[in-house]
Amino acid sequence: MKYGFVLPHGDARAAANLAYEAEQAGWDGFFVLDPVWGIDAWVSLAAAAMRTERIRLGPVLTPLSRIKPWKLASETTTLDNLSNGRVILPIGLGDIDEFEPFGEVTDRKTRAELLDEGLDILTGLWRGQPFSYSGKHYRVQETQFFPPPPPVQQPRILIWVVGAWPSKKSMQRVLRYDGLLPQVLKPAEGISRSAQQADIDDVCAMRAYIAAHRTDSTPFDIVIEGETPGDDQQGAVKIVMPWAEAGATWWLEALWDADTQGQVRQRIQQGPPDIA
Helix, strand or coil, X not given: CEEEEEECCCCHHHHHHHHHHHHHCCCCEEEEECCCCCCCHHHHHHHHHHHCCCCEEEEECEEHXXXXXXXXXXXXXXXXHHCCCCEEEEEECCCHHHHHHHCCCCCHHHHHHHHHHHHHHHHHHHHCCCCCEECCCCEECCCCCXXXXXXXXXCCCEEEEEEEECCHHHHHHHHCCCEEEXXXXXXXXXXXXXXXECCHHHHHXXXXXXXXXXXXXXXXXXXXXXXXXCCCHHHHHHHHXXXXXXXXXXXXXXXXXXXXXXXXXXXXXXXXXXXX
């Protein structure tokens, strides 16, 4: 099991300083929010990259339907080179509550189409020129206009994708990439189904589906988000262990209710759980 820390709030300077402390405390990854409007994730991650040497860096999470894929390709490639190959890119449909005030697309089907086309373009541009693409929403022509260096990571930057169980289409998207952010579709008030946090039984079922259908032999991550007590190692292990036994490979510590940076810093300094 690897452990990442999600910064619940803070500017780029805070991200840089706390990423350094997270690396010193033994965390394996450091993640920041990627909001429609707010502190820019890629500026924060670039600042964090300059203060760290080992820890993985990424946004949580990037809703690709609202971002031009060539812009995201530029940002991720730049950061991967700056950090010497330490970027992880979690991808999903995003939260429409953030989208509506800014006129972003909220229709789920359209966002899924934009996500799939965006992933095709993102990974195609990472491979370098010549690259062209023709889809329902996007067109890309070959260009030699100041192409950036390729990502350090090969064959690509790691991509974690939200999978909504038991949606076959969602899970087939997951199979093409490098990790699963597990959700489950359940009935919700006012709508037929909504994506919610997966439980351990859901993760076991998703893991079995991936094992049966994924043809790529490269490593694959299952990523769980939660909160553990930093001052109770035994209690932390008790929380994390069932997820590890279910097949999870990453635990993302997320203190969404933390009111101050002091609380965040304290939890970072306490370090991740130890189930070794």
